[in-house]
Amino acid sequence: MAEGLFLAAARMTILYHIGRYFELLGLVFGRPERLGLYWKRTVEEMDLLGVKSLGIVALLSAFMGAVITIQTKTNIDSPLIQAWVVGFATRQSTILEFSPTIISLILAGKVGSNIAAEIGSMRVKEQIDALDIMGVNSAGYLILPKIVATMAINPFLVMISMFLSIFGGWLAGMESGIVASADFIQGIQMGFKPYHVVYALIKTVVFAFIITTVSAYHGYYTRGGTREVGISSTRAVVYSNVVILVTNLVLTQLLLI
Amino acid sequence: MIEVRGLSKRFGKVQVLQGIDAVFVPGKVNQVIGKSGSGKSVLAKCIVGLHRPEEGEVLYEGRSFHAMDKDEKREIRQQIGMLFQGSALFDSQTVLENVMFPLKMFGTMPRSEMEDRAHVCLKRVNIVDKDGLYPAELSGGMQKRVGIARAIAMNPKYLFCDEPNSGLDPQTSIVIDDLIKEITDEFNTTTLVITHDMNSVMETGENILFIHQGRKWWQGGREDLFHSDNAELNAFIFAGDLMRTVKKAKTGS
C-alpha cells in the first residue's frame, strides 16, 4: 500500500517535471525582442560552450582512440583474423558510438553544469526577475542562444573528435608496433558508409539539444541560494546523462536497424 | 496610479500578505515600511507581477494587471523601473552595459546616444569613470546606485525601489533619497520605495504604508507619524532614541 502510494507520488513528480520542462520550451521559443541581440549572444555562447571545450575533446579523443586500438588488437589476436580488422573496428566504434555519445556525455558534464550554474545563480540573485520586470522574455534570451550555439558547434567538435580518435589509434598501433600503418589505413577505409557519419551527427545534434535544455531547465527553476545552485548543477549533469543514454538507444533503433 | 485591492499571498503554509489595500499615487514618493520579514519585498513583487497573489488584484491606471494579456503586460513592464534589494545587476556585463541593457533591448536610438543616456543616469547616482567595471568589482552601495541608474534608464512611469539606501553611508543615502524624489517630481512617476530607514522616511516619505505581520497596519503622511496612537507603528518608529528626540522636539511629548 505504502509502496503503491510512493510509486504514484514518484510518477506525479516525474510528470510534473516533464510538464514544466515542455512549458519552459514553449517560453524559450516565444517571440524574441531583439533578434540582433540574440544573435550576438549566440556567437558568445558558441565561443564559451563550444570553442572552449575543444581542448578536453581533443585530449580525450586521441587517448580513447589509442586505447580502443590497443584493446581491439589484444581482444582479437588470432591468426584467423586479418590485420586490417583493428583499424576497421577502431573506426566503427569511434564513429558510431565513441565520438557522438561519449563526447556528448563528457560535454553534458562540462557544458551542462556550466549552464545550470550560470542560469541558477542568475535566478537566485534575482537577475532573471530583473529581466522579466523589464519585459524581456528571460527564458528565450538566456536559453535560446545556448541551444542554437551547442546544436551548431557540437557536430564540429564531434567530427574533430572522430578524426583525432582514429589518428590516436593509428599512432598508438604504429608506435607500439601492434598494427602496421598500411594495415590500419586499409582498415579504416574498408566498407566505409557515409551514412554512419550522418547517423552520428544526428545523434550529436539531438544530444546537444538535450544537454542544453535539460541543464537550463534545472538552472531556471532553482529556488533558494548558492547551495541550491550546486544541487541544480549536479542534477543537470545526471539528468542530461540519463536522457542522453535513453535517447541513444531509441535513436540507434530508429536510425540503424 | 497603482491600486492594490485585497491582496493576499501565501508560500506553502506561510501566509505572507493578507488583504492588503493601498493606493500609490503619481508624483509622490510612496513608501512601504515595516519590520524585516513583514512582507514588503513580497508585496512589491506581487505588484509588478513576479509573484501571483492568491487573492486580490493590482490595478495600473484602473486596469487589472492579472487580467491583461501578454502584450499588455509587457507594455506595462516596459514602463516599470525596479531596483531589487540585492541590486540584481547582470554579473556578466559591465556597469555601462548594465545600464544600457534596457535601452538596447527596447530602445531605438543609435549606440552613441544610448551611451550618452547611460552616462547621464550614472552621473545622477554619482558613478563616474566606472564604465568598464563588473558588478563584482563594485562595493555594495555602488551596486545599488548602478541598479538605480539602470532602473531609471528608460524614464519609467512606475519606479520601484526595494531598500535603495540600505548599505549606504548617511551622506550618499540622502543623495539617493533626493534623487528618487527629484525623478518623481520631474517625471510625475508613481514611485514606491521600500525602506526601514527612518531617515529617508523623514526626508522624502509622502504617502507611507506600514505593514505589520502581512497586513496593512497604518497609512498616512509623514507628519501623521508623530500623532498616531497605533502601538505597533509607534514601536517600529520610536525604537531608537533619535526618533524619540525628534518626536519630542516636534510635539513636545
Ligand SMILES: Nc1ncnc2c1ncn2[C@@H]1O[C@H](COP(=O)(O)OP(=O)(O)OP(=O)(O)O)[C@@H](O)[C@H]1O
Ligand atoms: N520565494 C519565497 N518563497 C517562500 N517564502 C518566501 C519567499 N519570498 C519571501 N518569503 C517569505 O515571506 C516573508 C516576507 O519576506 P519579504 O522578503 O517580503 O520580507 P521583507 O519585509 O522584504 O523583509 P526585509 O526588510 O528583511 O527585506 C518572509 O517570511 C520570507 O521567508
Ligand SMILES: [Mg+2]
Ligand atoms: Mg525585503
